[in-house]
Amino acid sequence: MQRNPTKGTAFRRGEAGFEQAVLGTSFTARDPGRRPGIVVQVNDVDEVIAAVLQAGRDGLRIGMCSGGHSWAQNHIREGGMMLDLSRLNAIEINAARMTAVVGPGCLGGDFNLALVNHKLFFPMAHAYTVGIGGFLLQGGFGWNSPQLGVGCQNVFGIDVVLADGTLVHASETENADLFWSARGAGPGFFGVVVRFHLKLHARPKFMGMKMQVFRIKHLEQVMKWADGVGPTVARNVEFQMVMNPKAAIINAHGIEVIAPVFADSWKEAREHVDFITNSPVRSLASVTLPLLPMSLNFMMKAGEKTLFLSNTRWSADNMWMDGPIDPVLPGLQRIAETQPPHPSHVLWLNWNAPPKRPDMAFSVEHRTYLALYCGLGQGVDEAKHANWATEHMRSLEPWSRGIQLADENLGKRPARFVTDANMARLDQARAKYDPQGRFHPWMGRLPAQST
Ligand SMILES: Cc1cc2nc3c(=O)[nH]c(=O)nc-3n(C[C@H](O)[C@H](O)[C@H](O)COP(=O)(O)OP(=O)(O)OC[C@H]3O[C@@H](n4cnc5c(N)ncnc54)[C@H](O)[C@@H]3O)c2cc1C
Structure with a gap:
């Protein structure tokens, strides 16, 4: 284990604590058999940037983990760097504006508890321990979603660390193609989301x-x-x-x-x-x-x-x-x-x-x-x-x-998850924002959707 305040806590394959640092991220107790070369547990956005730059220098692909609830354990890939974002779990609520800024490692249940006293509500995942990060990127069937929309519909901005280590904001009006992609790309998103800007709702009586x-x-x-x-x-x-x-x-x-x-x-x-x-x-x-x-x-x-x-x-x-x-x-x-x-x-x-x-x-x-x-x-x-x-x-x-x-179970059974037109747009956005393929794509795609 190596503690470095600017780079997070890193565990390399074979080092003491490595297995726990990898498998301990996962909700499922299955061992996927895959292992990254290094896991970096980041504590803040600067550490995310440092880790992404390090991966670039070392030529490593990056896999990301917020709440670790991917059934397919998409975050545990063979080789490369695994970025554990679970400590980026801050919640800031602006009750007057009915908005929140939430870190990707925040658990849906903790977010709910933070909203109760403000009489506010967000369509978060149904289980307490699901991470906001993966939930919002893949769409997000949340509590009361049939009325309030899927989780990602209630995201109005994101802060993202890109493959070259720059931190950018994305919304309908700024880096709009990145924002568009983040609302549905799920486990194939090509940047590290470090903050979600969310629209809140009145709490049902x-x-x-x-x-x-x-x-x-x-x-x-x-x-x-x-x-x-x-x-x-x-x-x-x-x-x-x-x-x-x-x-x-x-x-x-x-x-x-x-x-x-x-x-x-x-x-x-x-x-x-x-x-x-x-x-x-x-x-x-x-x-x-x-x-x-x-x-x-x-x-x-x-x-x-x-x-x-x-x-x-x-x-x-x-x-x-x-x-x-x-x-x-x-x-x-x-x-x-x-x-x-x-x-x-x-x-x-x-x-x-x-x-x-x-x-x-x-x-x-x-x-x-x-x-x-x-x-x-x-x-x-x-x-x-x-x-x-x-x-x-x-x-x-x-x-x-x-x-x-x-x-998703794309690694074992590739299937269509966005329209073909949207897949083409996602590929274009990936080529623009991650030209060297720094971030792992989905584990499997249909042949017609292959890159
Ligand atoms: C018990 C349980 C209950 C669930 N309930 C629901 C539900 O009610 N509704 C629903 O829609 N889904 C539900 N899910 C599915 C869940 O929303 C997805 O598996 C989601 O991806 C989990 O998010 P996570 O952050 O916990 O997972 P992770 O495994 O950490 O993330 C999944 C993938 O998302 C990407 N990712 C995660 N964080 C980031 C980030 N910050 N930046 C860039 N990419 C990132 C990575 O590619 C990662 O591999 C449930 C899953 C479980 C296990």
Whole structure:
């Protein structure tokens, strides 16, 4: 280990502390087998600049890590420099202007707590420990995003250290192509974002959740109902189905209907989730809970205590769907029949992409979203389940309209994640801002999208 106040703390491959400095960044406990040549844990922007310049001198490619929640461990690459940005986690809130400046290493849950006293809100990721950095760059399906837009829509500026070590600001009017790219390039962004300038929202007066649980044998009826009713669900309700081997309350393989809701009052919230209480499949449900008020902090932590467990070897894959559910149902049945043990789970999310978003790299989204999360605890055979998510998503490719970078698996299954036109623009911007390829690109691309 080498402590140098202008360069951060560096660990070279083979040195004491190196393995922990690499693997300790990752939410998933899987070992990707890859290792950088050096990890630099930076403490401030000057140290970021020094590290980027050093990488240039040494001819090293750079991989970046903010919260380390990339399922694919995109931040851990073979060779080069890994820049650990987790210590850049400052939060400055301007309540009067309803804006914030936040470091990339800030955790979504910490940001939420900082906003509570100001009665302000930001659509941050659903789990407490997700880093703002990777979340905002890839798009960001956050709390109340159907109403407030994806996370990156709420970014109005970024401060970025470029490949040549210069620190620049980017917004709609300054380095606009860099700003455009940062809102959707995700794990292929070609600069180090050291600060995000964010637009905040008034905190909803009511936040809570409606829940209903079915046994897995009702999969077909429940999914058909959900798919049919989805487009009519109010935008302040995050309507989703979770296939869980240990579903809440029944503690057996089941489908949890989960509907967080954000509203001005309990009454309004109840009206917006009544479609669950009164659904045509309600008599099949094992449990229907009333709408319960909950703090966002509670909901963020509950997700990590029940589903997104740490010390678990995770892998994930996903797809957007647009068509009717019927042809996908046999595939969903197979997914359920082969589902690895808890905490592995399947998310079907009612998305209903709005007709228009701002012009930004994020550009592929459709009516519904399907994601498979394979989470293997101690003692569970990895060889048996490791490709579960990849293989099922591959078999459903005829119905896929692309993927979301949040749950990307590009290294194992390249797929389309922005429109072809936007990919061409991203390539142009990368060639301009990172001509020597200092920053690692995405781990995999479709042949048509290859550079
Ligand atoms: C438990 C859990 C819950 C999740 N919930 C949600 C959710 O609700 N909504 C959602 O949309 N996604 C969700 N995700 C996905 C998550 O948003 C992405 O994996 C995101 O990339 C994580 O950000 P991070 O900073 O923690 O990850 P990291 O692994 O640190 O970053 C991922 C990649 O982003 C790039 N990157 C990160 N920081 C920077 C930076 N400062 N400058 C330049 N590039 C950078 C790097 O290429 C890096 O490899 C979840 C993931 C997990 C594990």
